Amino acid sequence: MRRNTGKNRDKRRSHDRRPEKNSPERSARHRGLEANERAQRVVPPSRETRRFLEGIGTPRKTPFKPDPFQTEALAALEYEDVLVTAPTGSGKTWIAREEIRRLLDSGRRAWYTSPLKALTNSKYQEFIDEFGANKVGILTGDRKENAEAPLIVGTTEIYRNQLFDSLRGGSEVTADLVVLDEAHYLADEDRGHVWEEAIILTPPRIRLLLLSATIGNAHEFALWLEEIRGVRCGVITGPEKRPVPLRSAMLLPDKRLLSLLNDEGRLNPEILALMAVDERR
Amino acid sequence: MKLRMPEMPSATLLAALDGYNLLPAIVFLPTRRRCDQAASEAALTRRDPNDSRRDARRDFMRAFVEEHPEVRGHRHWDTIIRGGVASHHAGHIPAWKLVIEKLMSAGLLDAIFATATVAAGVDFPARSVVLTGADARTGSGWRPLTASEMQQMTGRAGRRGRDNVGFVIAAPGLHQDPQRIGQLLKAPPDPLVSQFRATYTTLLNLLDAYGSFASVREIAERSFAYRDFARQIVQLERSRTDSEEKIHNALKEAACDIPTSTVLGLERLIGARARLQEAKPQTRAEVFHRWLNEVVKPGRVVGIGRSGRRLVMVTEKHDGSVRGFREDGRPASFPQERIGRVYAPVYRLKEEEIERAFDEIRERGRELTVPEPRLRDADAEETDALKIIDDSIDNLLPQNADKQRCTEVLWQLYTTAEDYERASRRIDALREEVWLPFEQRARVLAIFGYLDYEAEKVTDRGRWLADLHIDRPLLVGEALEARLFNSLEPKQLAGIMAALTADEDRDYGQLELDDDIWTPLARFEDIAFKVSAEEWKHGLEPAPELNSSAAGAAVRWAGGMHWSDIVRETRAEEGDLFRMFSRTGEALLQIAGLHRNHPEAANMAAAVAEMVLRDPIR
Numbered sequence: 001m002r003r004n005t006g007k008n009r010d011k012r013r014s015h016d017r018r019p020e021k022n023s024p025e026r027s028a029r030h031r032g033l034e035a036n037e038r039a040q041r042v043v044p045p046s047r048e049t050r051r052f053l054e055g056i057g058t059p060r061k062t063p064f065k066p067d068p069f070q071t072e073a074l075a076a077l078e079y080e081d082v083l084v085t086a087p088t089g090s091g092k093t094w095i096a097r098e099e100i101r102r103l104l105d106s107g108r109r110a111w112y113t114s115p116l117k118a119l120t121n122s123k124y125q126e127f128i129d130e131f132g133a134n135k136v137g138i139l140t141g142d143r144k145e146n147a148e149a150p151l152i153v154g155t156t157e158i159y160r161n162q163l164f165d166s167l168r169g170g171s172e173v174t175a176d177l178v179v180l181d182e183a184h185y186l187a188d189e190d191r192g193h194v195w196e197e198a199i200i201l202t203p204p205r206i207r208l209l210l211l212s213a214t215i216g217n218a219h220e221f222a223l224w225l226e227e228i229r230g231v232r233c234g235v236i237t238g239p240e241k242r243p244v245p246l247r248s249a250m251l252l253p254d255k256r257l258l259s260l261l262n263d264e265g266r267l268n269p270e271i272l273a274l275m276a277v278d279e280r281r
Numbered sequence: 282m283k284l285r286m287p288e289m290p291s292a293t294l295l296a297a298l299d300g301y302n303l304l305p306a307i308v309f310l311p312t313r314r315r316c317d318q319a320a321s322e323a324a325l326t327r328r329d330p331n332d333s334r335r336d337a338r339r340d341f342m343r344a345f346v347e348e349h350p351e352v353r354g355h356r357h358w359d360t361i362i363r364g365g366v367a368s369h370h371a372g373h374i375p376a377w378k379l380v381i382e383k384l385m386s387a388g389l390l391d392a393i394f395a396t397a398t399v400a401a402g403v404d405f406p407a408r409s410v411v412l413t414g415a416d417a418r419t420g421s422g423w424r425p426l427t428a429s430e431m432q433q434m435t436g437r438a439g440r441r442g443r444d445n446v447g448f449v450i451a452a453p454g455l456h457q458d459p460q461r462i463g464q465l466l467k468a469p470p471d472p473l474v475s476q477f478r479a480t481y482t483t484l485l486n487l488l489d490a491y492g493s494f495a496s497v498r499e500i501a502e503r504s505f506a507y508r509d510f511a512r513q514i515v516q517l518e519r520s521r522t523d524s525e526e527k528i529h530n531a532l533k534e535a536a537c538d539i540p541t542s543t544v545l546g547l548e549r550l551i552g553a554r555a556r557l558q559e560a561k562p563q564t565r566a567e568v569f570h571r572w573l574n575e576v577v578k579p580g581r582v583v584g585i586g587r588s589g590r591r592l593v594m595v596t597e598k599h600d601g602s603v604r605g606f607r608e609d610g611r612p613a614s615f616p617q618e619r620i621g622r623v624y625a626p627v628y629r630l631k632e633e634e635i636e637r638a639f640d641e642i643r644e645r646g647r648e649l650t651v652p653e654p655r656l657r658d659a660d661a662e663e664t665d666a667l668k669i670i671d672d673s674i675d676n677l678l679p680q681n682a683d684k685q686r687c688t689e690v691l692w693q694l695y696t697t698a699e700d701y702e703r704a705s706r707r708i709d710a711l712r713e714e715v716w717l718p719f720e721q722r723a724r725v726l727a728i729f730g731y732l733d734y735e736a737e738k739v740t741d742r743g744r745w746l747a748d749l750h751i752d753r754p755l756l757v758g759e760a761l762e763a764r765l766f767n768s769l770e771p772k773q774l775a776g777i778m779a780a781l782t783a784d785e786d787r788d789y790g791q792l793e794l795d796d797d798i799w800t801p802l803a804r805f806e807d808i809a810f811k812v813s814a815e816e817w818k819h820g821l822e823p824a825p826e827l828n829s830s831a832a833g834a835a836v837r838w839a840g841g842m843h844w845s846d847i848v849r850e851t852r853a854e855e856g857d858l859f860r861m862f863s864r865t866g867e868a869l870l871q872i873a874g875l876h877r878n879h880p881e882a883a884n885m886a887a888a889v890a891e892m893v894l895r896d897p898i899r
Contacts, residue, residue: 045301055445056302056408062442088436089406117863118375141867142894161750164482167490168747184429184473186505192476197483200503214432216472221505228503242447244439248466250451250459251411253286255297260451260463267463275460 045257052249052259067239070095073209074102076234081208081225083183085218086238092211096179097130099209103177104135104150111175113156113198115185117141123181124153156180160194163201175206183210204229214238286453288413291319292326294452295366295392298409303448304391306409307437311418311456313854316368316394320357323392324364338362338389342380349376351844351897365389370396372854374897388443397430409448410438414456415465420786423456428468435466475506479718481726481754485747488732489739494723501715510711517704517711524701528694537687539679547677547691548698554670561663565656572654573617577603580627582642585615589622592642594635608639623651721819728815729759745878751868752782753824759808761875765801766882771889772839773801778872778889779835779865780805785825789861790851792833802832831861838862839892859898866894 045053069086073095076082084092100110112127114120117140124138137146139154152175159178166172186195202208208225215221218235225233248260250271262268289297291308298304310316339362346353355377361367367381367390384390385405393407397417416423417430439447451462479501487497502511528541577583577598583605585591593613597604604614626649628638642649679687727734731743739747746758760766766774776798783789794802806827813824834851838858848855872879873887 049301053301057445058443059445087432089441118378142863142870142890142899157750164486164490164747168486187473187476189476193478193480193483196475196477196504196506200500212473213429213436214470215429216470220508221473224505224508227508242439243441244444244447246435246438246447246449246466248449248451248463251289251294251297251453253289253453255300257297257301257450260449260459261466265467267460271459 048259049257052247052257066094067091067243069236069238070098073234073236074098076236077177077207077209080232080234081210081229082234082236083210083212083218083222083225084236084238085212085214086236087214087242090238090243092238093181096181096209096211097127099177100127100151100179101131104131107150108176109150109174110152110177110179111159111173112151112153112179112181113159114153114181115156115188115191117155119181120153120155127151127153156185156198157191157194160198160201163198167201173203173206177207177209178202179209179211181211183212184215199225200228202229204231208233285455286457288454289452290326291323291366291394294411295323295327298411298450299391303409303450305385305388305407306392306411306450307405307407307434308392308394308411308413308452309397309434310394310413311396311416311423313368313370313372313396316370316396317357317372319394320360320364320366320368323366323394324360327364327366334365334389335362337387338365338384341384341387341389345380345383349380349897352376352380354845361390365391366394367392368394370856371860372856374855374859376897377855397426397434406437406440406447408438408440408444409450410434411450411452412462413452413454415458415461416456425461426465427471428465429471431462431465431468432470473505475504475508477501477504477506479722481722482747482750484719484722485726485731485739485743488723488737489744489747493737494720497719498712498716501719502712504715507715510715514708514711517708521701521704521708524697524704527697528701531690531694531697535687535690537679537690539687539691543677544691544694544698545701547674548695548702550670550674550677551695552699552702554667554674557663557666557670561660568654568656570618573620573623576623576651577617577620578627580630582624582626582628582638583620584622584624584646585619586621592639594628594630594638596630606635624649625651718821721821725812725815725819725821726755729755729812731755731758741878745875748874749871751871756781756809756812756824757868757872759812760805761872761879761882763804763808764882765804765808766872766879766885769801769885770797771885771892772836773798774885774889775839775865775869775893776832776836777801777805778868779861780827780829780832782864782868783828783831783861784857785828787828787831787857787861789828789830789834789853789858791830792837792851794829794833794836798832798836802827802829831865834858835862835865835893839889841892844897862893862898866890866898869893 067090069084070091073082073084077095077099084095086092096112100112103110112123114123120138120140121143124136127136131151134146135149136151136153137149138144139147139152139158141155141158159173162170162173180195180198183195186192186199188195199208199210208229208231210225212218214237218237222233222235225231250258250260250268252258252274258270259268260271294308295304295306298306308319310319342352342358342362351374357368357377361381361384367384369378369381381390381393382405385393385407393405412434415426417426435447435449438449449462449466451457451459484497487500488494491497491500501507525541528544532539532541532544577595579595579597582592582594583589583603585593592608593603593605593615595603595605598617601617602614603617603620604612607613624642624646626638626641628634678684678691723732723734726732726743730740731746732739742758742762746754749757751757760777766777769777776794780802809824809827817823834847834853837850838847842850848858851858869886869890873883873890876883
């Protein structure tokens, strides 16, 4: 922890000259001001706070080992469509990358769609680094490079447009796998319908891999996919536990840190008490 | 219940977090401006005591500028280098956001102040995520955060391989509500809700591919939104089949040689009869009430009370209440039921005319009175209709020897037939709900000749329109057909397409527009009006307005103005300009694809796209 700075010590001295805590001239405005000044002090952490912060820091390096849900998803992709729902950062992309690697190694093709141009561009770079520039192409509204490559990265809109084209007698979409990254965009008010069209119009012979944030109706969603595509769709749910555990706290104006929830998952009574005071004001 | 506490100054907040070793952090703030302010404020009072990290940031940024010159001299440059903090939101250009993301993952930043948009999309985690409130800012106020948004934000807390624990910290703020945050943290994720809808592009492409409305409808019925309906329909169909079988079996059992359809027909006739009966006035008061509804209207003089002696000239009528003027000129308002007499002439609502009206009624009131209806007259009409229905029912009933017995069976099956018909009507309504938006669009496209409604075919014109993947393709199609683009300067085309693709209510600066862009823009608006009028007539939602401030900025950008100049002169946010130009360029590239059908416009669009999609817009 960093040392107290000189500036903070000055503040403390000025604070000492302030009126007594319960003196009548302490108006509501004063209270706000004081909170501000008080905040400049560093409060020594209480026992509870120390307990809350226990274990904070950087873990030792461990070699990467795929999570069971990742290998499970890879195995399922061999014989069915797969919907992976997992929180951000838990390793959904790894599944897509390994499946693409498997396909490219056996001379097959894949399409990788993402909702944002920025994401598309960074995925393009990532895949070039991974598979080599000659294996990857990119298609967005204003960028078209190496469009005949076995792996195409592009926006979902462009992929949907290609499906339209092929339905109207244009060239077939030749992919063996289509990855829809951020598949929960289906619920986006403006653009969600494009995801739905893409899913409905993708020929059943093409394997679908949908990567989504955690959603409340994953099984219903998968059932829908099965109904309209006539292909089984497995649901792989990300790790029960977050890859990095999460703790929550409330920071108060006086810089105290209170755990937000108690061990039973209820709101910390100390915060409840503060809220009651706030209501009465 | 909210815990209203003033937001901490950003420097104080970071100092507090630092005291607990909770940095680096992503601090979510409601608006872009608050993010920028928080970052600059923090940088002013905060000094990274670690010289080597400061130098590392400087080196990193200098190297980055080599590849992305557009971030050179960015107004937040010092904030980052000196303070080790940055703001990150949609108002920044992609390159700037990229360098911040890279600095963060290189461990060179202590905090990022971000709007919630960061949470969706780009991936840069931190040790802690700080929430200053439980509400999110929308265009028109505040709304509570959703479980999914919370999940997106807390998903950034805790860097894999770099943190043992991630933290979500509720910090003081005017919209803070620890209870709500606690609930959201435990809440199950929101379900995925379909946003399937009809668009011109989808309709044209599907119709051209499959060649019939039925097939387009079939595709629409495969949507996730329709799945719920479909399930209901399957159930309804099942109950309908059950009813049908029940009827069939009952008839067979009773050895009545009557087709099932007769039973259903009977139900329909009886339903019609009941509706008619219900609508039939039963009392004199009811008849009178209906009559008043019909005859009392602005411009007529009425008499109030049973005697009808107090006269009022009616000026307005609304929901059974009437307003007007008395003879002495004072206003009057009263419920319609108080009217006892109505006079036939309809006068114009002018002052002189009103005086003349009262005189005339006083003089010849008796002969000008509208005769009141009698219950018998009203009855007669409905009775005729009922008789026709009754005759039809009689004709439906079996005429042979089994008449008595089979008629009885028919009446017994009546409620089953009712079930059948109710299910049918519900099925139709459900199916219509998905198809109607497509049908409405098909009719509009047919009016403008992009689709032959009767033949269920996309016309040649519709075929190229199907390839135009832009917002509001119909409007652009009409502009192309009117050869509007052919007469334009390249800059002007950029301006028009910008006005079309920009967000409706975003301000891209108040640059003056020359006459040479106003004129084509006005012509474009005329076309837009024509298209919107048809859309409105067919029940489609009104399209957004054209954005002329976007046109002003785009004309100058396409005219070769330097990026830093256009940012300065428009005073618009860089990120907004960037996105708007980028989308304008994409729309132009779409038009450039129409070289077969509109070669001239396509060529120009291709050239203008190049003028728009130059550095840093790529």
